[in-house]
Amino acid sequence: MAGNTTNRDVQIELHNLIDLVGRYGSIVDQLLSRTAIVSLPPESIACIDRRYVYTCVNSTFLSLYRKTGEEVIGHRVEEVLGERAFQEKEKPRIDRALRGEEGQYDDLIGPLGDGRLRVLARYSPLVGKSGSIEGVALSTWDISTIRDAEERALSARSDLDALIGGHVEKISDALLDLKREVKMREDVEAELRSGRDRLVKIFQAIPDPVSISTLEDGVFLDANEAFFRMTGYSREEVIGNSALNLGIWDSPLERARVVDLIRKQGSIRNQEAKLRSKSGESRVVLVSAELMDIDGIPSILFESRDITERKTLESELSRSQKMEAIGRLAGGITHDFNNLLTAIDGYCELALLKLGKPEQVRSNILKIKEVKDTASSLIRQLLAFSRKQKVKQQTLDINQVIENMQNLLKQFIGEDIELKTRLEQDIGSVYADQGHVEQIIMNLALNARDAMHKGGVLTISTERVHLGENDIAKHPGLNPGDYIKLEVSDTGVGMDEETMAHVFEPFFTTKEASKGTGLGLATVYGIVRNNGGSISLRSEPGKGSTFEVFLPVSGEVPEDVSRKTGKVPVRGGTEVVLVVEDNPYVLDFIIEVLGSIGYTLLKARSGKEAMDICESHSGHIDLVIADVVLPGMDGPAIVKNLLKRYPRMKVLYITGYPGDVVSLYGIPDTEKHLLQKPFSAFALTEKVREVLEEGSDRE
Incomplete structure (x- = not known):
């Protein structure tokens, strides 16, 4: 009886053991199911288009295939992968996926290390925005460890079946096998934990801010370090x-x-x-966001890419493009505009010379000259945008x-505004065009004047400053170094944020149409940026x-910038001058000015017309004054033909176009035989004498 009892006890223990192993096998099966595996992120990813061409792969894929x-x-x-692998395995799988069938296969790939790698490969259709x-998408998961575990588990079950067949004495061996299986399960669980840890590290290492929050109330479940850096909050606060x-x-x-879009679209x-x-x-x-389920709670995975700096640069680019457009506009209209200004200014000068004393008419003519000066200033400001102004x-x-400039500034700002200056001594110098610097100061001063309707204080100050790495973040485009800071302050009405956001844009103004063009501060901005x-x-x-205003210190000794005053008496002559100009007002003005001081004039x-005049003119020609851009034959071409007939003839070009246009005709804008419109009668007579006397003994 004792022996039977012992045998029954062994059988009971055996059945208990079989039941335990069965339950354990079920647990292992569940743990190692394909669903559990593919719920983890794939280790290797590749994208293949309809032409069987790889369009994207990750680093693991490249490592697997070396x-x-x-x-x-x-x-x-x-x-x-080779023609054979493609035809026998890859192409049929890809074709099924292209037909919309998702396929999942156990596979051996490699070489990797000393052997081949067991993977679970999934081929999924990639659907575009059009629905086609x-x-x-080829995703693979490493299942080498799991397949080994499955095979050992099957082997262990086979051993247990042998025990049931009467080899009770082998129970101890089965128990050892069971212990090994338990150890294997622990290894699998450790591998899963390791995979989870890798995912956490990847999540934290993503450079863009990423967060997970509940769909309904937006409560944060997790976030990465980039999110905390961008928002400034700590993990405990979030x-x-x-x-x-x-x-x-x-x-x-x-x-x-955003949440409504995610709810409707899923992402x-x-x-x-x-x-x-x-x-x-x-x-x-x-x-970018994706709807997901976290422990049964509808949640959202948010990824945010900070484009603040890019938007700032786009804004700067837009402003630059506006200025470039204004520059192109300026280059297109300056020729005609300068022709008109030359005629207006010239006839005003002639009228004033002939008028004598009638003060009322004289006052009206002076007003016309003031309007002309304002128009000339507008042209200079337009040209400043395109850098076409000669500097x-x-x-x-x-x-x-x-x-x-102080006396001039006081006249412009009026008696009800007090001008104060605080100029730091020995601050060094800047390398710039004097007219541009004066434009900066004058435009800022006039802007301040217009902001102080009931009077106030205008303060202009200078100082030398050093901008380090931390400082230049506040001043886009600057490099660390020494700068001269020019500061212009007023006690006027001030501006709100909306106005400040647009104040440097061309044609933006809060003034009445008759009191502002919207170019003053835009001109200042362009000049400052063009000078670094x-x-x-x-x-x-x-x-x-x-x-x-911050301008880089030059480090060189500054030149004397005092304005020269006083006029030289007008000098005339008796030479023969041919004038070729298509604008009748400018042509008649030049003829009248030069004719009044003794020159013999021919006009075309x-x-x-110029060639016809030369055919009928029997004498010599001492000087030709030719507009650069003319209908039909241009100025340089006319001069070339005339020099064949009159090789000793002197040449003076006139133009209303900016320097970059003039240079297209082979004439540098620094050419001393070039007179830029609009010009005064005095400037014309002086330039004519300068060109005629070039190379002669006359002083």
Whole structure:
């Protein structure tokens, strides 16, 4: 009985053992099911288009096949894996996926290390925006350890079946096998934990801000380090709190709009939105999001790409493009405009010379000249945008420029505004065009004047400053170094943020149409940037405005920039001068001015007329004055033909076009035989004498 009892006890223990192993096998089967495996992120990823060409792969794929990106991307599958593997295995699988059938296969790939790798491969259709299948996504999971575990588990079950067949004495061996199986399960669980840890590290290492929050109330479940850096909040402040409570979205309506899209579509890609950091700083981001389930709770995976700097650069580019457009406009209209200004100014001068004393008429003519001067100033400001204005850069002492301008500034700003200067001594010099620096100061001063309707104080100050790495972040485009800071402040009405955002844009003005063109501050901005500097503005409504201009220190000794005054008496002559000009007003003005001081004049409105005059003119020609751009034959072509007939003839070109256009005709804008319109009668007579006397003994 004792023996039977012992045998029964053994059988009971055996059945218990079989039951335990069965339950364990069920657990292992569940753990190692394909669903559990593929719920993890794939280790290797590749995208293949309908031409069997790889369009994208990750680094693991390249490692598995010992390839580089250049050897795979853009190449067909058979070029990478071989013709046989393509025809026998890859092509049938890809074709099924292209028909919309998702396929999953156990596979051996490699070589990897000393052997081949067991993987689970899934071929999935890639559906485009139009709904058509555009390619195939190939995802693989390493199942080498799991398949080994399955095979050992089957072997263990076979051993247990043998025990049931009467080999009770082998129970101890089966128990050892069971122990090994338990150890194997622990290894699998450790591998799963390791995979989870890898995912956590990847999540934290993503450079863009990523967060997971609940769909309904936006409570944060997790976020990566980049998210905390961008928002300025700590993990403790974020996890368990909601985005709306923290004020991360610039507007609650913004989040509602984005969430509504995700709810309808399941995902979004690159939606522009505004987020706000803990410090209140606004950031522009591109949001991509995916609807997902976290432990039965509908949640959203957010990825945000910070494009604030890009938007700032786009804004700068837009502003530059506007200025370039104005520059092209300026280049197109200056010729006709300068012709008109030459005639207006010339006839005003002639009228004033002939008028004598009638003061009322004289006053009216002077008003016409003032209007002409204003128009000339407008042209110069337009040309400043396109850098087409002829400039003379030199080493300048800004303090001296300001001191020389003080009397003029006082006249312009009026008696009800007090002008103060605070000029730091020995600040060095800048390398710039004197006229440009004067334009900066004058435009900022006039802008300040217009902001002080009831009088006030205009303060102009200078100082030398050093901008380090931390400082230049506030001044885009500058490099670390020494700068001269020019500051122009007023006690006027000030500006709101909306006005400050547009104040440097061409044609933007808050003044009445008759009191402003909207080019003054835009001109200042263009000049400052063209000279390697930066300009910024501080202002509040009712508290005045302060403009800060930073220009790089030159380090050279400044030149004397005092303006020369006093006129030289007009010098005439008796030489024969041919004038070729298509604008009748300018032509008649030149003829009248030069004719009044003794010259013999011939005139033509085109190249053909000039050639006809030469045919009928029996004498010599001492000087030809030719417009550069003429209908039919241009100025240089006319001169070339005339020089064949009159080789000793002198040449003077006139033009209303900027220098870059003139240079297309082979005439440098620095040519001393070039007179730029609009010009005065005095400038014309002096230039004519200068050209005629060139190379002679006369002084």
